[in-house]
Amino acid sequence: MQFKFFSLLSLSFAATAFGQAVPDLVTLLGDTSELSGLLSLVSTFPEIVSALGAAENITVFAPDNRAFETFTKMYEARNITRESVAALLSYHVLNGSFPSTVLSKTPAFAPTYLGAFGEYPDFKNLTQGDSQVVKAVIEADKPYVYGGIGMRVSISDTDVRFTNGIVHIIDSLLAPPMSVSLTAEAANLTALTNALVVADLVSTVNHLNSITVFAPTDAAFDAIGSATANLTKEQLGEILTYHVVPSRAFSTDLEDGMEVETVNGNKLTITIEGADVYVNGAKVLMADVITNNGVVHVIDNVLNPNNTDDKPGNGTATDEPAFPGATPTGSATTSGALATATGSAGKMGMSSMLVVLIAGAFAIGMMA
Structure with a gap:
């Protein structure tokens, strides 16, 4: 790309x-x-x-x-x-x-x-x-x-x-x-940072070359708390790798109707409506955060690899999550599976x- x-x-x-x-x-x-x-x-x-x-x-x-x-x-x-x-x-x-x-x-x-x-x-x-x-x-x-x-x-x-x-x-x-994990940490994407640790994917995502990461906010993870509460490491990994594209794509590279393949093999669909950009049904809230190995775009929903047909709803940041039936269970950063992460998002070297x-x-x- x-x-x-x-x-x-x-x-x-x-x-x-x-x-x-x-x-x-x-x-x-x-x-x-x-x-x-x-x-x-x-x-x-x-x-x-x-x-x-x-x-x-x-x-x-x-x-x-x-x-x-x-x-x-x-x-x-x-x-x-x-x-x-x-x-x-x-x-x-x-x-x-x-x-x-x-x-x-x-x-x-x-x-x-x-x-x-x-x-x-x-x-x-x-x-x-x-x-x-x-x-x-x-x-x-x-x-x-x-x-x-x-x-x-x-x-x-x-x-x-x-x-x-x-x-x-x-x-x-x-x-x-910086690396993806340290960038997420610096951006206060705490739930994503914890999820990477729980899924044992910190090193993996940090060492991939020239990638694009669609990074859900804490509120996005909070909204599907019931869906992530009992996930195995492998299941969580499947969700997270659906947010990673193995090529670097800045906002200016994204085109309406474009399909891009993710690290887990499933595809994402880009939709552009006026000034708004969506990946599947998730709206891009902050684009083009440069990392040492690519770029991060912050999105308002967690993407579901089992719901690849998810589309934008009413054009707001309050569209239904891509996980049907999921409900909030409190803050994903203070309760549930993602709050129990132990370890580090990355080494704070010189x-x-x-x-x-x-x-x-x-x-x-x-x-x-």
């Missing part, structure tokens, strides 16, 4: 205009006072500076000093590895010149340099040839870029030119993508800690 990147409308955009001096990247960072924090960090990675200097037609999302101020203090206290920081920097560089003029209300997915300076499997676990991406979009007439865990970052200044590309200044660092620090710094910056 193919997905759409930014349209390369103007690779010549970053070319030097006749008679006009354009600085190289390091000079630009040095001449821009609000980017001194980025310059200080980049300067400790001469190999990256050299590689970017030799690259052509690149785009850099440059976090401003406010973004770095809180992060740097937290980063120094946590002893994050150089490898993780190199991955972080490479995730802010796009492989292509993408001026602001290509941004629109339709999400665009731009390939990054993540993986160009090392493997970094914690942040990029994709099929060979697939690039790790960021999502860029116009929302409420303002430009934004999304990294991992669905974290939205504002683009405060656009199209600052340097010799071999352009810079867009952003107000926070982009969080690199790379994951880096993402947590970025999210923490972002939250502190929002409160400032």
Whole structure:
């Protein structure tokens, strides 16, 4: 399944205009006072500076000093590895010149340099040839870029030119993508996280390459509490694997009437009604949460592999569950089979800690 990147409308955009001096990247960072924090960090990675200097037609999302101020203090206290920081920097560089003029209300997915300076499997676990991406979009007439865990970052200044590309200044660092299980945990999808543990599928879903996961909310699991209360591990696994498609499909790849095969062999049907997207009868509530091995779309119902003909109802988020006769039995996160999960959704290593620090710094910056 193919997905759409930014349209390369103007690779010549970053070319030097006749008679006009354009600085190289390091000079630009040095001449821009609000980017001194980025310059200080980049300067400790001469190999990256050299590689970017030799690259052509690149785009850099440059976090401003406010973004770095809180992060740097937290980063120094946590002893994050150089490898993780190199991955972080490479995730802010796009492989292509993408001026602001290509941004629109339709999400665009731009390939990054993540993986160009090392493997970094914690942040990029994709099929060979697939690039790790960021999502860029116009929302409420303002430009934004999304990294991992669905974290939205504002683009405060656009199209600052340097010799071999352009810079867009952003107000926070982009969080690199994490595993599916850690992303679900960060998104407070507690019932799904517990279900993966109960079904012993955490490692499986985290190690698949280039996948799409349709992730039900806690309320979706609550609504079918009676149907999941006495499931065996194998039965729960059948339900969960029906939510996983073995290819990466962003929202822009989904088409009305499309059928996609899931990991368990059964098919899902995509329906598009105006601005609303459905998978079988479940409505997509949040699309395009980028993970290290694909993408997650959050949905309002649990999909039933024994009810593949389930269709959208009245177009609201309150359609009947795909499990006929199922009733709520209290919170799925506090009672029933999914509340008895023991174990972990994933190891919080140094790379994951880096993402947590970025999210923490972002939250502190929002409160400032």
